[in-house]
Each structure stands twice: as C-alpha cells, then as structure tokens.
Amino acid sequence: MRVDGGRVIQSAPVRRTDGAPRRRRVSAVTRTPRTFLREPVAVLASPPSVNPEGGRAGRRAKGGTMTGLVVLGAVILVLVATAVHDRLQKTHTIVSNFPVLGRFRYWFEALGGPLRQYIVTGNDEERPFSRDQRRWIYASAKKENSYFGFGTDNDLEKETGYVVVRHSTFPLHSPVPGEEGYDPGHPLPSAKVLGGARGRRHAFRPTSLVNTSAMSYGSLSHAAVEAINRGVALAGAMQNTGEGGISDYHRKGGDIVWQIGTGYFGCRDENGRFSMERFLENVASARVRAVEVKLSQGAKPGLGGVLPAAKVTPEISRIRHVPVGKDCISPSAHSAFSDVSSLLDFVERLADATGLPVGIKSAVGDLGFFEELARQIEATGRAPDFVTIDGGEGGTGAAPLVFTDHVAMPFKLGFASVYRAFAERGVAERVVFVGSGRLGFPEQALLALALGCDMVNVAREAMLSIGCIQAQVCHTGRCPTGVATQDPWLVGGLDPALKSVRLANYLVTLRKYLLALAHACGEVHPALVPLERIDILDGLSSRPAREVFGYQSGWGLPTEEERDAIRGLMKGGSATRAA
Numbered sequence: 001m002r003v004d005g006g007r008v009i010q011s012a013p014v015r016r017t018d019g020a021p022r023r024r025r026v027s028a029v030t031r032t033p034r035t036f037l038r039e040p041v042a043v044l045a046s047p048p049s050v051n052p053e054g055g056r057a058g059r060r061a062k063g064g065t066m067t068g069l070v071v072l073g074a075v076i077l078v079l080v081a082t083a084v085h086d087r088l089q090k091t092h093t094i095v096s097n098f099p100v101l102g103r104f105r106y107w108f109e110a111l112g113g114p115l116r117q118y119i120v121t122g123n124d125e126e127r128p129f130s131r132d133q134r135r136w137i138y139a140s141a142k143k144e145n146s147y148f149g150f151g152t153d154n155d156l157e158k159e160t161g162y163v164v165v166r167h168s169t170f171p172l173h174s175p176v177p178g179e180e181g182y183d184p185g186h187p188l189p190s191a192k193v194l195g196g197a198r199g200r201r202h203a204f205r206p207t208s209l210v211n212t213s214a215m216s217y218g219s220l221s222h223a224a225v226e227a228i229n230r231g232v233a234l235a236g237a238m239q240n241t242g243e244g245g246i247s248d249y250h251r252k253g254g255d256i257v258w259q260i261g262t263g264y265f266g267c268r269d270e271n272g273r274f275s276m277e278r279f280l281e282n283v284a285s286a287r288v289r290a291v292e293v294k295l296s297q298g299a300k301p302g303l304g305g306v307l308p309a310a311k312v313t314p315e316i317s318r319i320r321h322v323p324v325g326k327d328c329i330s331p332s333a334h335s336a337f338s339d340v341s342s343l344l345d346f347v348e349r350l351a352d353a354t355g356l357p358v359g360i361k362s363a364v365g366d367l368g369f370f371e372e373l374a375r376q377i378e379a380t381g382r383a384p385d386f387v388t389i390d391g392g393e394g395g396t397g398a399a400p401l402v403f404t405d406h407v408a409m410p411f412k413l414g415f416a417s418v419y420r421a422f423a424e425r426g427v428a429e430r431v432v433f434v435g436s437g438r439l440g441f442p443e444q445a446l447l448a449l450a451l452g453c454d455m456v457n458v459a460r461e462a463m464l465s466i467g468c469i470q471a472q473v474c475h476t477g478r479c480p481t482g483v484a485t486q487d488p489w490l491v492g493g494l495d496p497a498l499k500s501v502r503l504a505n506y507l508v509t510l511r512k513y514l515l516a517l518a519h520a521c522g523e524v525h526p527a528l529v530p531l532e533r534i535d536i537l538d539g540l541s542s543r544p545a546r547e548v549f550g551y552q553s554g555w556g557l558p559t560e561e562e563r564d565a566i567r568g569l570m571k572g573g574s575a576t577r578a579a
Contacts, residue, residue: 079100082099082100083099083100084099086099086100086102086103087099087493090493090494090495090497090498091498093467093481093482093493093494093495093499094467094469094480094481094493096492096493097480097481097482097489097490097492097493098480105469123153126470128393128438128460128470129438129460129461129464129470132148132153133441134464134470136441137440137461137464137465137506138464138465140465140505140506140509140510141464141465141466141502141503141505141506141509142502142505143505146509156537157539157540158539159537159539160537160538160539161536161537161538162536162537163443163444163447163534163535163536163537164534164535164536164537164542165443165446165517165520165521165533165534166521166532166533166534166535167520167521167533168520168521168522170522171519171520171521171522172518172519172522172523172524173519174515174516174519184508185235185236185508186508186509186511186512186515187207187208187236187511188208188209188210188511188514188515188525188526189205189206189207189208189209189566189569190205190206190208190209190432190454190455190527191209191454191525191527191528191558191562191563191565191566192205192432192454192558192562193205194206194289194290194357194385194386194432195290195351195356195357195385197383197385197429197430197431198351198357198383198385198430200351200355200356200357200385201355202289202354202355202356202357203357203385204289204357206238206455207236207237208235208236208237208238208507208511209449209454209455209456209511209514209526209527210237210445210455210456210457210458210507210510210511210514211232211237211238211239211240211257211455211456211457211458212228212231212232212237212238212239212240212457212458212459212462212503212507213240213390213436213457213458213459213462214240214241214242214243214259214292214294214297214361214457214459215228215240215242215459215462215463216241216242216243216244216245217241217242217244217245217247217249217250217319218244218307218311218316218486219242219244219474219484220463220483220484221479221482221483221484221485221486221490221491221494222247222248222249222491223249223482223491223492223494223495223496223499224463224466224482224483224484224494224496224499225247225249225250226249226252226496226500227466227494227495227496227499227500227503228254228462228466228500228503229249229250229251229252229253229254229256229500230252230253230254230496230497230500231254231462231466231499231500231501231502231503231504231507232254232255232503232504232507233252233253233254233255233500234500234501234503234504235503235504235507235508237254237255237507238254238255238256238257238289238290239254239255239256239257240256240257240259240292240457241256241257241258241259242259243259243260243261243262243263243265243294243330244265244319244320245265245266245282245319245320245321246258246266246282246285246286246288246319247315247319250286251285251286251287252496253287254287255287255289256286256287256288256289257288257289257290257291257292258282258283258286258288258290258291258292259291259292259293259294259361260274260279260291260292260293260294261294261330262294262304262330262331262332262333262334262335263320263322263328263329263330263331264336265319265320265321265322266278266279266282266319266320266321267279267282267321268320268321268322272329272335273335273336274335274336276349276353278321279350279353280353280354283354283356288354288356289356289357290356290357290358290359290385290386291350291354291356291357291358291359292358292359292360292361292386292388293334293343293346293347293350293358293359293360293361293384294360294361294362295334295360295361295362296361296362296363296365296390296408297361297363297390304329304330304331304332305329305330306327306328306329306330307327307328307330308327309325309326309327309328311328311486312324312325312326312327312328316328340369340372340373340376341376343360343373344373344376344377344380344382344383344384345382347359347360347382347383347384348382351385357385357386357432358384358385359384359385359386359387359388359431359432359434360384360386360387360388361387361388361389361390362387362388362389362390363389363390363391363392363407363408363409363414364389364392364408364409364413364414364415364417364418365407365408365409367417367418367421370417370418370421370422371421374421374422374424374425374427375425377422377425377427377430377431378425378426378427383427383430383431384431385431385432386431386432386433386434387418387431387432387433387434388433388434388435388436388457389411389414389415389418389433389434389435389436389437390408390411390436390437391408391409391410391411391412391414391415391435391436391437391438392407392408392409392410392411392414392437393410393411393437393438410437411435411436411437411438411439411448412447412451412549415433415435415448415451415452415453416451416549416550416551419433419451419452419551419555419556420550420551420555423452423551423552423555428452428555429558429559432454432455433452433453433454433455434453434454434455434456434457435448435451435453435455435456435457436456436457436458436459438460438461439456439457439458440456440458440460440461440462440510441461441510442510442513442514442516442517443517445510445514445526446514446517446518446526446529446534447534447545449514449526449527449529449556450529450530450531450533450534450545450556451531451545451549451551451556452555452556454527454558458507458510461506462503462506462507463483463484465499465502465503465505465506466483466494466499466500466502466503467481467482467483467494467499467502468481468483468484469481478490481493481494482494514526517529521533524566524567524570524571525566525567525570527557527558527566528557528558528563528566528567530556530557531544531545531546531549531551531555531556532544532545532546536548
C-alpha cells in the first residue's frame with residue numbers, strides 16, 4: 001500500500017517470471033483527507049452482519065397493525081354514526097328501537113321472496129295474519145304497490161270456507177286519477193244513520209263505514225293511541241277508546257266512540273260505581289260522537305281484568321279515577337244493570353242525558369241474551385242505537401289461551417246468529433250493526449256487510465298499519481315496535497305524526513277496494529251488494545253464502561228507503577255505468 005497524491009493505493013503481489021513476487025497498482029479505493037495520510041489505513045474485512053428480510057418483516061407487521069386499527073376505527077365510527085341516524089329517524093320503528101340490528105329485518109323481508117323455496121312457512125300459513133295479509137296492509141299504509149304478481153298462490157280447489165265474489169257481467173266504472181268524480185279519499189259513508197231510528201238529538205251518518213275498534217290507553221302506548229286518533233281525523237273515521245277511559249291522547253282531533261266497561265273508568269265514583277256527573281263531564285271534554293257499553297270482547301269474553309298497582313301511575317289515576325298505587329280491578333260483570341231490561345234502561349239514561357247514540361258491544365256466547373234483547377226491542381221500543389258484535393278470534397287484549405282459543409263464537413257464525421234473531425223479530429232495521437274480528441280486508445268486510453253489518457271496525461289491522469310486526473308479545477310489555485308497551489325507549493321509536501298518515505292511508509285503501517268490489521258487482525256502495533253475490537268454497541264444490549248462513553231473501557240489506565238515500569249520496573262521485 002502506498003499514498004499517491006492523497007489517494008490510498010492498495011497493491012497486490014504479482015509474481016514475476018523469475019518466480020520472485022512483485023507489486024502491481026490496482027484501482028483506487030477512496031479519497032482520504034491529507035491529515036490522515038500520516039497514519040496507516042486499516043481495511044475492514046467485512047461490515048457487521050445485517051438481515052434485510054427480517055427488517056422488512058418487522059416493518060410490514062407494524063404497518064399491518066396500524067392498518068387494522070384504522071379499519072377497525074372506521075368500522076366503529078360508521079356503526080356509531082349509523083346507530084345515531086337509526087335512532088333519530090322515525091320512518092321505521094324497528095330500526096329506531098334497535099339501531100343497526102333492526103335493519104336486518106328489512107333485509108330478510110326483502111330476501112323472503114327469492115328464498116321462499118327454502119323457507120317452510122308459505123304466504124298464507126301464518127296466523128293470525130298471513131304474510132300476504134300483512135304485506136297488503138304494510139303496502140297500503142305506505143302507499144306502495146299493493147298488487148301481487150303471477151296469480152293467486154291459494155289452492156282454491158282444496159280450500160274450505162273460502163270467500164268468492166260473483167262479479168257482474170256489467171260492472172260500474174270506478175273513476176281514476178284525472179277523471180271527473182275521482183276522490184283520493186275514497187269516501188264511503190254508512191248506509192244507516194247512527195241514532196236515527198231512535199231519534200237521538202245528535203244522530204249522524206258516519207262519514208266512514210270503516211273505523212278503528214276498541215283499544216285502550218294502557219293496553220297501547222300513548223304514541224300509538226295518538227297516532228290512531230290523528231289518523232282517523234285524516235281519514236274522516238272514528239276511534240273507539242276502549243274501556244280505559246278518555247286520555248289526553250284521544251284528544252288530538254279525531255272523533256271518538258267512548259267505550260264504558262265494567263270498571264266505569266272515567267265515569268266512576270269513589271266506590272267504583274257509575275257516576276252520571278263524571279260521565280257528563282267527560283263527554284263534554286272530548287269529541288265524543290257515540291257511547292258504547294261493553295258487555296264482553298272477543299279476546300277474553302266473560303273475563304274481568306286487573307291492572308297491577310305498579311302500573312297505576314298518576315296519569316292513569318287521573319284518567320280512570322282510580323287510586324294511585326293500588327290494583328285497578330275490571331269486574332267480570334256490570335254493577336249498573338243485571339238483565340236485558342235494566343241494560344236497556346241504562347242505555348236510554350245515557351242517550352237521554354247526552355243526546356248521543358248509545359250502543360252495546362258483545363262477543364257471542366249465550367244466544368238467548370240476543371233473542372231476549374230482540375224480543376224486548378219489539379215489545380217495548382227501547383233499543384240500543386247500535387250493536388257491535390266482536391268475533392271470538394279478536395285479539396288486541398292479552399288473555400289466557402283457553403279464552404282466546406275456545407270461548408265465544410267466531411265472527412261469521414256469531415254475527416249471523418245474532419242477525420237472524422233480530423231479523424226474525426223484524427227489528428234488524430232498528431239498529432246499526434257493527435262487526436269486528438279480522439274484517440280489515442276487502443273480501444272479509446264485504447261479506448260482513450252482506451251479512452247485515454252497516455259498519456266494520458279494525459283493531460289489529462290498524463296496529464299493523466302503524467308498525468306492529470305480529471311479534472305476539474303484547475302481554476309482556478316488550479312490544480318491539482312501541483305499539484303495545486309502556487317502555488319509554490320502545491315507545492320513543494313510534495312517531496305519531498308519521499304513523500297517523502299510515503293509518504289513514506290504510507283506512508282509505510280499504511275503502512277504495514270495498515268500493516271497487518261493489519262496482520265489480522254493479523253497485524255504487526258495498527252495503528248494497530246482496531248476499532247472493534258471494535259463494536263459500538268447500539273443496540270442489542261451492543255453496544251460496546245465503547244458504548250457508550241460513551238467511552232469507554232480503555236479509556242483510558238496508559231498507560229500500562236507506563238504499564235510495566245512499567245511492568243519492570254516492571251518485572255522480574263514485575261510479576258510473578260502464579259504456
């Protein structure tokens with residue numbers, strides 16, 4: 001090695017031809033400052049050992065961990081934002097009450113059709129309302145397409161008790177949007193005047209023959225009661241309060257039918273007996289159009305009830321006139337009357353004091369009661385202004401299974417028996433008949449009207465229209481949609497302003513299709529469709545409904561005078577004879 005002009009030159013021995021070694025200049029290695037040239041320069045044999053692959057792996061692991069944390073944080077942020085959005089939105093109650101998780105219900109519902117071949121339950125198998133029935137109500141309430149494609153999936157030749165409407169060869173034309181006479185509200189008044197037969201001071205013709213049935217505040221949440229009241233106001237219908245009294249939520253603009261049960265809630269004295277003074281105070285405080293004395297209901301006929309002390313809040317105490325913190329008892333029977341004659345006296349007392357139509361509601365058990373009622377109407381002239389018949393299949397009230405399944409007659413059989421008892425005495429025209437018990441579908445409501453009903457009430461169908469999903473946990477207080485619960489969180493998901501519109505849409509749609517069926521039969525109003533237009537299928541044979549229910553010719557129809565009056569009301573606005 002030697003230094004040459006500031007460069008370190010490394011020499012390697014080269015062997016000469018004589019065998020002696022000699023040195024040869026090789027390429028430069030580095031430049032070195034001159035100050036270091038006085039010292040010998042050491043040459044390292046090799047640098048410290050480094051594993052480049054191990055370094056990269058460590059960096060990759062660290063980078064992967066950071067990426068995972070970023071992704072996880074983003075997912076959590078999205079879920080939190082989605083949960084907040086879900087809770088604040090009010091369009092879907094399930095999503096609001098169960099943020100994020102509630103969305104799965106709608107995904108599964110959307111996939112139900114394509115996956116139907118893998119699912120055991122068919123469109124018409126579930127009870128009390130099938131998938132098809134619920135879908136029709138939901139679509140009607142949301143004003144979505146309620147049509148069904150590819151024909152019926154019912155096996156008509158194997159059905160028993162299946163309703164078939166015999167349409168006319170010359171139907172009436174129903175006006176459509178843009179045509180003269182079209183009304184998007186599809187008004188459908190009652191063919192009879194409520195209270196007209198008895199000459200009540202405040203007799204009136206209901207503007208809607210479809211109304212909501214008895215559901216009490218306490219059984220339903222305050223939001224559900226308010227939604228129904230606002231909804232009937234929009235649809236021009238009426239809300240039955242149920243026997244729990246008139247709450248603040250029944251005072252949102254809708255007309256009400258005040259139901260009085262055995263507990264006389266809202267019109268009782270300190271001993272739990274009927275108080276005329278408090279009755280008149282409550283009538284004057286709300287939009288009460290009629291009063292209904294409840295004898296029994298389809299869900300639990302002949303059975304009283306108890307509201308536990310823990311549920312008797314100051315609000316419930318004020319509404320029902322019961323002590324706070326004590327069990328609220330609904331006896332099985334009334335204390336204001338004990339037989340048919342005293343019942344009629346009680347009805348007349350209420351009607352005379354208020355001028356309102358007063359009626360009774362009952363499920364059908366002892367037919368002798370109705371036969372005696374018809375006999376006394378004929379003999380004395382005293383009569384309820386309306387009679388509501390509740391089918392044994394009714395179910396908004398929670399009850400023991402044996403009562404829901406085996407006590408009281410189902411609607412069609414029960415109502416037909418009652419109507420025959422009145423018609424045979426010639427007094428059917430003196431009262432307005434109201435039917436309830438799964439009648440919230442056009443064909444079922446049309447059959448009820450042909451059997452003699454003048455109006456129909458809907459309860460569970462109304463619940464479905466405001467969000468009920470048929471979870472069948474009404475008796476637990478944990479209704480997931482906030483309809484039949486008092487849980488503040490669950491009730492908070494039900495927006496009365498939105499759900500009221502959906503109830504109104506459903507009621508209007510039901511009226512629309514009742515009118516469509518009437519027009520298909522050549523009549524301007526469904527109450528004018530005779531029973532001869534309906535058959536009941538029994539496998540490969542069918543029987544006229546008149547024969548099935550044992551009706552005589554002309555039974556089930558309004559009087560000729562009432563038919564002329566309703567034709568006059570419907571003339572020019574509902575239907576015209578097809579050209």
